[in-house]
Each structure stands twice: as structure tokens, then as C-alpha cells.
Amino acid sequence: MTTPKIELHVHLEGTVRAQTLLDIARRNDMPLPADTVEGLASLYQFTDFEHFIRTWILTTNCLRRAEDFRQIVVDYAREAASFGVVYMEGIFSPAERVQNGIRWSEMFIGYTEGAVEARERYGVEIRFTPDLYRSMTDFELAEECARQCVRYADDGIVGMGVGGKEQGLSLLPFRRAAQIVQEAGLGFVPHAGESAGPESIIEALALDPHRIRHGIRAVEDPAVLKEIADRGIVLDVCPVSNLRTRVVPTLEEHPLPQLVAAGIQCSISTDDPAMFDTDLGRDYEAAATLGYTAEQAYAAGVAGALDFTGA
Template sequence: MPTDSTEDPAALRDWLRALPKAELHLHIEGTLEPELMFELASRNGIRLPYADAQALRSAYHFADLQSFLDLYYAGAGVLRTQRDFHDLAAAYLARAHADGVVHAEIMFDPQTHTARGVPIETVFAGLASALREARDTLGLTSRLLLSFLRHLPEEDALRTLEQALPLREAYADLWIGIGLDSAEHGNPPEKFARVYARCAELGFRRVAHAGEEGPPEYVRGALETLGVERIDHGVRASEDPALLAELIRRRIPLTVCPLSNLKLGVVDDLRRHNLARLLRAGVMVTLNSDDPAYFGGYVLDNYTASATALDLDRDELATLAANSLQASFLPQADKARLLDRLARAVARP
């Protein structure tokens, strides 16, 4: 079902919006739009070093991952109360719902907040209230992935896990897994072997960032040492043919974020992104937005930009949506129901 080169872009976007899809690589702190940042700063008596939201947005020019992270962590400083975390998540979920997202697996960084004196209970409570609200009012299901910051020592991650575990029962419907994010350079997966082993014992689902700025060896380390079920990013796996073959054979999903990769210089032109090559080679690729407030595109923007830049046809775009549902941590019955819904949406003219 090829895409007609003369097709109206608005018509393609409407078709893509109608496809039920999951978002699997989304940092909730990275959805903090400048307008909301200023609102929360005012609410909490915080002075930002920018004149207004437009001046802040104009600062979003990143040389690399670290330059983005510096601004990202500074921006998160406006998040102080349960209401703040609720409003942050609610705003993202409304945007995701409008993009056709039916399920989201949301990463959050408690260490970013506890280091500022925000109790971990506040973070959980605020996020959970918004997620449950979206489930009940929008029909959008979601789960939480507690992500450890890899630039900090593993002991800090272990302490964070122990702080969070008493909350597990209260949020059993939402908190299902853990992840690993922040700067890859100098922070290989093996650094976090103990905390991942502990999480495996506890029955948590496990993902990790690897192969974005880090080498293919980080992808292999995440698989072999951390025992992850999904690789976040993973685009540099294509540099290692044996690793790529293993990803295909094992059906390991990659949660690829094209606009993020472009904004951070992982690729210099979206037309040269390896997303299409990975997909056509048989890798279980999914499309996601990563930190959309900073990178200028939510999930639907990533679908439409990739379709145009990489000449993806409608069959391939439908496969990306199906991959997102299959790669989720939803129960099989829920996946089957959503895949059937997707098939009906694809069949509509």
C-alpha cells in the first residue's frame, strides 16, 4: 500500500492520527513545554533566567546530548508539588491522545527530583493521579518506568529503588518496570549490573538507553548484562552486523526517536536516518518522541516527518504502529484487541 507521492500531507497526517499506537520512549520531564514551565515557576515562586516562554524556546539549540541534559535538568527544577507532576503528565497525555496514542509507557527520573528535596512520594502521587484520570476519561492506558540516571553512581540508583519499593503496592496498576537514561559516555550498562539484577529478582520489566551516543557494545551490554527486553534508541546497533542479526532473531524492539536524533546531532539530516533501513531489514522498530517539548515534535510529528523524509509507505507506517503495540508491556489479550483495532483503521480508505 504505497504512499502516493502526490498525497495531501494533511490527509496522510489524518490517516496516521487514526492509527492506534503506543508510545514507549517518553520522558515525562521532557514534555515540559515552556508555557507550562513559566506557569509552574510562577506558582512556586521560582525566577527563570529567560524573559518569557518564547525566549526559553529559542534557547533549544543543542550541540549534543549533554548540552540538552543541562537545560533539561534545570527546567525540571520548577516541579515541586503533587499538583505540578499531575499537570505535567496530564498535559502530555492530552497531546498523546490527540495524536492517536492509546497506550503510553512513561519514563520518569525520581533522582532528578529527590536531589532537590522533593519526596519520591510526591512524584509518584502526582504522576499516578494524571495517568488514572486519563485512563478513566480518555481511555488512554499507561504505565510507569522508573528510570535511573546513569551519570550518577549505582549506589544512588540502589538507594532510589529502596526508597520507591514501599510504594509499589499502591501503584501496582502503573509502576511495572525500570529504565536507564542520561549521558551514555563513560557510563556503560555494566555499571548498573547489581541494580538490574535486583529489579529482575523483583519481577520488574527492564529497558535501557543504549546505542544513541554510545557504541554498539552498549547495546550488547544492555542485553547481556542488564537483561533488558527493549533497547531505547539503539540506532548505532547497525554498525555491528552480528548484533543487528541478533536483534532481528530475538525480535528485540528498538524505541527509535527520529526528531530527537536530529535535534541532538545523532544524524545531520533526517533523510539519512537509518530507521527505514532497520525496519526493512526486519528489526522491530518503533517510533517515539523522547523529549518532545525540547525536540519540537510529539509522536505524530515523528511519524509524519519520517514518512516524508524516508519515503515510508503506508504498509511500513502501519507496521511501525503495530510494532509499538506488540513491543509494549501490555497483556497479550490487550495487545490482540488493539492490533485488531489497528487492522480496522488501516483498512479504512
């Protein structure tokens, strides 16, 4: 039997395959910057990380209704199950959408109902870790998002993170938002060390993270590597994503082997599979090329998961 998989780092808005995204955009009367599958594919040729984030915001804005959110969870659960996923922590980004007039309940209810349907249909356990974004300046909104995460904890919200553009942006203003979820027993799972350097990871470590998303640039600072290993913090590594956003130039140069050699457990995920022209199979193949096995990835998934009770 193949090893079961645990996927801890997947942005649900980035899992929507091109034709489905076009259908959802049409039914919501939200024009996309491209109107064919091929057009979207060329839009997804990212020149750098910030270009990717700008494109992500443009294309994911067409997701607006509870029905959209429910559908994308169920669709991705089917895909994930086909690769042997038994448990996943999906990310969604509520703050961007609330700022566009969408209600919190539309998202939280849509996604969490999707998880119930996904479990019934495909047997995948889904939990959620919504993301704030680093460039946001409305920290009241960040804290409100944290309170919404707590409010929906019984429906499968197990943590909260911070994503988006990294360079030059501090995590520290999110301290209060992180505390709100932590005081309620949820985990804080920020992105750091993806496009920004180890200094971004040092800030993340100061906020008592349950895991760190990416964290690959820890390899540039031996003290940071050691602290992550000593504290047993799992990194959610997404090899194909790192190539597509060009934060790592070639697979041969990917830091996964150095992270492993430093004693750090790394889960393997797709990040935004539809936008990165990847899927779990391809990310596991990339990891295998780097000498990392599905068994190691599963052990890291178990160690890092916020609410996994066994396959």
C-alpha cells in the same frame, strides 16, 4: 479509521509546553534560565547531545510537587490522545529530584494519580518506566529507586530504565538495580546506542533488557543488529529527537530503514516533544519519509509494550 498509536518512549518532564513550564516554575518559585516562551525556544536550540542533557536538567528542576507531576501527565495524555494514542509508557527521572530533596512519594503518587485521571478523561492507558541516569555515582540510590518502582508496581510502574549522558559511561554498575526490578516481574528498558556507539548496546544486551531506547547506532555493528533482531528486542526510535540532539545529521541519514531491513521492530516516539519542537504527528511523518508506516509502528508498539492488553 487511522491506526491507533502506542508511544513507549516519552520523558514526561520533556512534554511540558513552554508556557506551562513557565507557570509551574513561577508557582514553585524556581527561576528558569529563560522567562518567556521565546526565551525557552532559543534555549532549546541544542548544539549537541550533552548540551541537551545539561539543558534538560536545568529546566526540569522546577518540577517539584505531586500536583506538578499529576498535571503534566494529564496534559500530555490530552495531547497524545489527539494523535490517537491508546497506550503509553511515560518516563520520569526520580533520582535527580530525590537528590534535590523531593520525596519519592511526591513523584510516584503524583504521576500515578495523573494516570488515573488521564484514563478517565482521555481514555489513554498510561504506564511508567522511571529512569536512572548513567552519570550517577550513588548506586545505593539507584537500587533504592528500583525498590520504589517495585513498591508502586500495582499503580502502573511496569519497568525502569537508565538515561542521560552516554559517552564513556557504563551500564554495568546498574546490574543490581536492574535485577531488583526484573526479579519483581518489571522490565529493564535502558537507553543505549543513542549518542554512544554499539559497545553501549552490547552492555545493555548483557542486562536482559525488555526493550532498548534508541539503539540506533546498532547499525554500526552487524553482529549487534543481528542479536537485537534474533532476540526480538524492540527499539524505541525517536527520529526528530535524533535530529535535534544532532546524533543524526539529517533525516535522510537516519538509520531507521537499516534497522527495519535487519528485521528489527521499531516503535516510534517523541522522546521530549516540548524541547524538540515536535509531536507524535511530526515524528510519524518523519518515519513515513523514511518509508516506515503507522501500521509497522503500531505492531512494534504491541510487541514491545510491557503491559498492553489490547485497544
